[in-house]
Amino acid sequence: MTTHSDSQQTSTPATLTLDRAAELAIVERSGFIESRHAGVAVVVDPDGAEVLSLGDPTAPVLTRSCLKPLQAIAVLEAGVALNGPELVLASASHRAEARHIEVVERMLREAGLTAADLQCPSVLPADPANRRRVGDNPSPVFFNCSGKHAAFMAAQVHAGEPTDAYLDPDSFIQQRVREAVTEYCGEAPAFTGVDGCGAPVHAVSLVGLARGVSKVTAGRTLSGKKLVQAVLDNPWAIEGQGRPNTVAIEQLGVFAKFGAEGVLVMGTREGYCVAVKALDGSGRATTFVALELLAHIGALDARDVLNVLPHVTPAITGGTNPDGNTRTVGSISAGADLYAVLQRRA
Numbered sequence: 001m002t003t004h005s006d007s008q009q010t011s012t013p014a015t016l017t018l019d020r021a022a023e024l025a026i027v028e029r030s031g032f033i034e035s036r037h038a039g040v041a042v043v044v045d046p047d048g049a050e051v052l053s054l055g056d057p058t059a060p061v062l063t064r065s066c067l068k069p070l071q072a073i074a075v076l077e078a079g080v081a082l083n084g085p086e087l088v089l090a091s092a093s094h095r096a097e098a099r100h101i102e103v104v105e106r107m108l109r110e111a112g113l114t115a116a117d118l119q120c121p122s123v124l125p126a127d128p129a130n131r132r133r134v135g136d137n138p139s140p141v142f143f144n145c146s147g148k149h150a151a152f153m154a155a156q157v158h159a160g161e162p163t164d165a166y167l168d169p170d171s172f173i174q175q176r177v178r179e180a181v182t183e184y185c186g187e188a189p190a191f192t193g194v195d196g197c198g199a200p201v202h203a204v205s206l207v208g209l210a211r212g213v214s215k216v217t218a219g220r221t222l223s224g225k226k227l228v229q230a231v232l233d234n235p236w237a238i239e240g241q242g243r244p245n246t247v248a249i250e251q252l253g254v255f256a257k258f259g260a261e262g263v264l265v266m267g268t269r270e271g272y273c274v275a276v277k278a279l280d281g282s283g284r285a286t287t288f289v290a291l292e293l294l295a296h297i298g299a300l301d302a303r304d305v306l307n308v309l310p311h312v313t314p315a316i317t318g319g320t321n322p323d324g325n326t327r328t329v330g331s332i333s334a335g336a337d338l339y340a341v342l343q344r345r346a
Helices: 064-077 084-090 098-110 128-134 146-158 172-185 206-217 222-233 244-252 286-296 302-312 336-343
Strands: 022-029 032-044 050-054 060-062 191-194 200-205 255-259 263-267 273-278 317-320 326-328 330-334
Touching (some): 022 286, 022 336, 032 206, 032 286, 050 336, 060 191, 064 084, 064 146, 064 172, 064 200, 064 222, 064 255, 064 263, 084 098, 084 146, 084 222, 098 128, 098 146, 146 172, 172 200, 200 206, 206 273, 222 255, 244 286, 244 302, 255 286, 263 286, 273 286, 286 302, 286 330, 286 336, 330 336
Antiparallel strands (some): 022 032, 022 330, 032 050, 032 273, 060 200, 191 200, 255 263, 263 273, 317 326
């Protein structure tokens, strides 16, 4: 029986299951393994060839916010002149810091629009300082995807298309996004659904996602080169101060983008790219897994990764020390299958 869905398809492809996944990470508390994260990870080289994988990287996954680099590229290739922080905000999952909001509001003004034209949900800022400043006044401009939505509408304006239909899968900009996904990932979307912000979200294989972002980070197109340089110049804009993506970009010079439900992509300027999907939807260990794999193949310096990991991986805490500081009582480390890969010579 076919049931109603807000996606373009009436049936869904076979998705990831535990028997197609690998144990990527474990969480230890006081020496006791408290949790295990199963999922899939894949690394591709600058030519898009698979270097290594754990689990089945051919299964389709909803890309969530990991799609944003390709969505931003679609806007660029539609002729919209985004530069610097504006371009980064088009691909960001921002924390609604004051400087994030300033850029999004400028994007809207330049397109002749206002926050009222945004069709993403109204929320309070995730950034505590800005939340205190604005009080109990939610707005769609504070939603983490508002820069992407502003960019979508700018593309519609540039093309002479109505902005009120910018989330319609058949709209001008959403068709350009679909084309960009197909071109960069080397495969057409296996499924199209609705993301948390209301925009269409596409499913592709995890290895296809890695190949698509590899093309971006390697600068194999002018749009990709422009986007990566903007991100490296403005790492604060893609997430926020002290946040994992921003820290990884600042400290390691990589391109990093997380998505909801445990999806992550990370790539180097040379074009090595890793994509990770946690089967349980938790992103707690995905940055750890991605950095370990990039270090393992020699795409990143292992010592640099070791120094950064404490700043991008959640601490396992238990109470406080006598000095009042939070006490660490555990760690996130490689699960059995990832550990086996890391023991092999790259």
